[in-house]
Amino acid sequence: MSDPVLSVEGLTKRYPGVTALDGMSFEVRPHEVVGLIGENGAGKSTLLKSLVGLVTPDAGTIRVRGEAVRLRGVAHAGSVGIGMVFQEQSLVPNLTVAENILLGAERSAVRGGIYRWRAMKTLAQEQLDKIGSRIDPGARTDTLTFAQRQMVEVAKVLTIEERITGEPVVLLDEPTSVLERDEIATLFAQIERLRRRASVVFVSHRLDEVLEVSDRVYVLRNGQVVAEVDPSAVDATDLHHLLIGRESGGSHYHDEAQRECDGAPVRLRVENLSTAGCTKVSFEVRAGEVVGVAGVQGSGREDVCRALFGAIRSSGGRVTLDDQPFRLGSPRSAVRSGVGYVPSERRTDGIIPPMSVAENLSMAHVGEVCSGPVLQVKRERGLVDHWVRRLGIKTPSPDTAIGTLSGGNQQKVVLARWMIDDDLRLLILDHPTRGLDVGAKSDVYALIRDLAAAGCAVLLLSDTLEEMIALSHRVVVMKDGEVVTTVETPKGAKPDPVVILEEMV
Amino acid sequence: MSTDTAPEVARPSEAPRQPDGSSRVRRELVRFMPLIILAVLLVLLSLRNPDLLTQRSLTTMADSAAPLMVLAVGITVVILCGGIDLSIGALASFASVLTALWVPSMSGAVVVPVVLVCALAGVVQGWIHIAARVPSFIVTLGGMSLWTGLALAFSGASTVAVTDIAALRWAFTRIGGTVPSALVIALGVVVVLGAVMRFTPFGRWVASVGHAEPAARLAGLPVSMVKIAAFGVSGACAGLAGVLLVARTFSGAPTLGESLLLPAVAAVIVGGTAITGGHGGLFRTVVGALIVVLLRTGLSLIGVDAGFEPIFYGVLIIIAVSVTIDRSKVAVLK
Numbered sequence: 001m002s003d004p005v006l007s008v009e010g011l012t013k014r015y016p017g018v019t020a021l022d023g024m025s026f027e028v029r030p031h032e033v034v035g036l037i038g039e040n041g042a043g044k045s046t047l048l049k050s051l052v053g054l055v056t057p058d059a060g061t062i063r064v065r066g067e068a069v070r071l072r073g074v075a076h077a078g079s080v081g082i083g084m085v086f087q088e089q090s091l092v093p094n095l096t097v098a099e100n101i102l103l104g105a106e107r108s109a110v111r112g113g114i115y116r117w118r119a120m121k122t123l124a125q126e127q128l129d130k131i132g133s134r135i136d137p138g139a140r141t142d143t144l145t146f147a148q149r150q151m152v153e154v155a156k157v158l159t160i161e162e163r164i165t166g167e168p169v170v171l172l173d174e175p176t177s178v179l180e181r182d183e184i185a186t187l188f189a190q191i192e193r194l195r196r197r198a199s200v201v202f203v204s205h206r207l208d209e210v211l212e213v214s215d216r217v218y219v220l221r222n223g224q225v226v227a228e229v230d231p232s233a234v235d236a237t238d239l240h241h242l243l244i245g246r247e248s249g250g251s252h253y254h255d256e257a258q259r260e261c262d263g264a265p266v267r268l269r270v271e272n273l274s275t276a277g278c279t280k281v282s283f284e285v286r287a288g289e290v291v292g293v294a295g296v297q298g299s300g301r302e303d304v305c306r307a308l309f310g311a312i313r314s315s316g317g318r319v320t321l322d323d324q325p326f327r328l329g330s331p332r333s334a335v336r337s338g339v340g341y342v343p344s345e346r347r348t349d350g351i352i353p354p355m356s357v358a359e360n361l362s363m364a365h366v367g368e369v370c371s372g373p374v375l376q377v378k379r380e381r382g383l384v385d386h387w388v389r390r391l392g393i394k395t396p397s398p399d400t401a402i403g404t405l406s407g408g409n410q411q412k413v414v415l416a417r418w419m420i421d422d423d424l425r426l427l428i429l430d431h432p433t434r435g436l437d438v439g440a441k442s443d444v445y446a447l448i449r450d451l452a453a454a455g456c457a458v459l460l461l462s463d464t465l466e467e468m469i470a471l472s473h474r475v476v477v478m479k480d481g482e483v484v485t486t487v488e489t490p491k492g493a494k495p496d497p498v499v500i501l502e503e504m505v
Numbered sequence: 506m507s508t509d510t511a512p513e514v515a516r517p518s519e520a521p522r523q524p525d526g527s528s529r530v531r532r533e534l535v536r537f538m539p540l541i542i543l544a545v546l547l548v549l550l551s552l553r554n555p556d557l558l559t560q561r562s563l564t565t566m567a568d569s570a571a572p573l574m575v576l577a578v579g580i581t582v583v584i585l586c587g588g589i590d591l592s593i594g595a596l597a598s599f600a601s602v603l604t605a606l607w608v609p610s611m612s613g614a615v616v617v618p619v620v621l622v623c624a625l626a627g628v629v630q631g632w633i634h635i636a637a638r639v640p641s642f643i644v645t646l647g648g649m650s651l652w653t654g655l656a657l658a659f660s661g662a663s664t665v666a667v668t669d670i671a672a673l674r675w676a677f678t679r680i681g682g683t684v685p686s687a688l689v690i691a692l693g694v695v696v697v698l699g700a701v702m703r704f705t706p707f708g709r710w711v712a713s714v715g716h717a718e719p720a721a722r723l724a725g726l727p728v729s730m731v732k733i734a735a736f737g738v739s740g741a742c743a744g745l746a747g748v749l750l751v752a753r754t755f756s757g758a759p760t761l762g763e764s765l766l767l768p769a770v771a772a773v774i775v776g777g778t779a780i781t782g783g784h785g786g787l788f789r790t791v792v793g794a795l796i797v798v799l800l801r802t803g804l805s806l807i808g809v810d811a812g813f814e815p816i817f818y819g820v821l822i823i824i825a826v827s828v829t830i831d832r833s834k835v836a837v838l839k
Contacts, residue, residue: 311723335725343723352717354783359709364724366706373705417724 011060022223035214083157098124273317277303292472340418353403408440571687579742587782588641592648597762600747605757627740656759676752715782
């Protein structure tokens, strides 16, 4: 076996409340296509960012051709031979393809600070030739399709070849997420081509693609490599089980606490809801029912939830709450109608980190702790103490800044923020367990069960299908902005995730 | 209090779960730095010139501190929300012209309509900022020119003298023969506004919007209303500051308040309120205003011409911002 080009040992990165990388180790050998798969929150993006110097790890070593490096940024990573094709793309739209390819590595295309257009085109063409692309280097980047821009990025990354001796490592971050079928085929052909001159790390959450294109696959979970598999020896179902892990028995999800709600009145009725990302979505949620919304990235499920809370604009549709017309306006009007929302980005959208646990807990229903316009600090203290005890929130005091708590405790405060409302009618949970550890997840599941049992309607988006199926009474499956089917997921007869997965893709 | 937390210098990616010893020391130091600076200044200046602490010199300083303090307290609310109001100097000038023009018909009660008009002016700027989604920096930069222009138009581009000296006596007198009434009025504004910020949800809303507007919005807080109200408060304070200026100079002029914008912003920042919003509070601004006034006095004590003051405000603001800014919120510096 040849020596690895890139090896990572014990890489660790902690954020307050979340361990993104927990001693991650893996290696990439010359001319190899290595697949990295993991669910959201498994640590993929933090890993990639550390490999191009955008994140400084707390511990662990990155070795390039046996030599330990401390990467200081994308340019530095390039100079040692690591380049990345970013998921969200990093091209400047109003420049030409040639300018973008050579951006930051102009060499002889700039003399005395002045662009030499002809030299630039020639140099850019050399890069495009490496990948056999017929894109015109003089075209403006914003006239290209997404797939073409991705090819430009690949060509751009290959400019690092000129700066190093030996062959580069090219990181592809979710390269297929917005590509059409035939574009994906082109990309895979390109990866085959690429491996002749480089090693490739292919990151994706689409199992079949990873299996198709990779020589070896690392499965990531909770910031660690949990398995190294040979794609020829496993199938998507095996991989799926590795991916979600078997941390959970029935008690993990508190299955026994799921109550039937067939006879309950319809709480939320959505008819033909449309937004920028979804069209004519219709479904119902009964009081006490948990309804999951499944779908891949770009399916429009986030749009549905955010539009229902008034966080994004909707362009049409009729929504009723307890048979009363429910106007989709602002989050404030939604809150006043008894709707709550737990955002997926906890640190930026969920909590206000420097403010206290008490302030974060009472903020949505501050009227509960006011007499007229005046805050009643003692009443607030009582209320906060009650919920801190009831949910087992671990905090030194209600006055502690919430940003210093662990992720699980932060999320419990966000949930309590809505639970203090006796009239909470609908709670929208947007990836409520993202970044939480196993114990905290289980606590959150228990709270969701409690809420449903108390008659609150719950709309749930999850990172994992298993979680969604376990918690929900029904799962609405979305694809390309539309509802494709609804799958019943009653207690004791939970379907296999693969059933829903097939509808999603 | 919630609006008076220390500026946090740690970025999220670096913030330890519990602040360790050195970072806590640093935080506390930043927190009390304005008070320490104020005390050191007071000692240094009075050593250099023992006359500084005489009643006469203190009341003179208080007279010039009062309008500055009122202006600075008003803009503090806007800055806590994460915005900026560059129009306050021009609005104070506009208010001074209105006051001088209206005193003959309304006498001392002129303060009520002037403050209301300026509050409305602030609300309109806030509303445009929200409704048209234009940065507050731009809206109030335009406002700055607009209010100056209106002041010029109303005054005929000249100073409007107030002949009825008694009408505004209440704002420029010595209570009990010693305490300047303007200072009492300024501190009254601080106390009332401080009470509103502390004892009603408004202060928390302001801090929430300043710290994390997306989170505040998604928790259902009245974000737009809070911001518009902040600009209204800032405008009202500018109006009152204009009245105080007229009471002191017995005239209104279209450029009277212009030179107060930078000292007011300097007072807010030097007091320890972060320009990025969230961190800070009104009482910090009071300390900041006192520092600015003391420094100004100190400069003239050591013989620096008043014409050089803008240099000093410019340097002061840049240094103070670089210490107090919350860099976790500034992804791209522009």
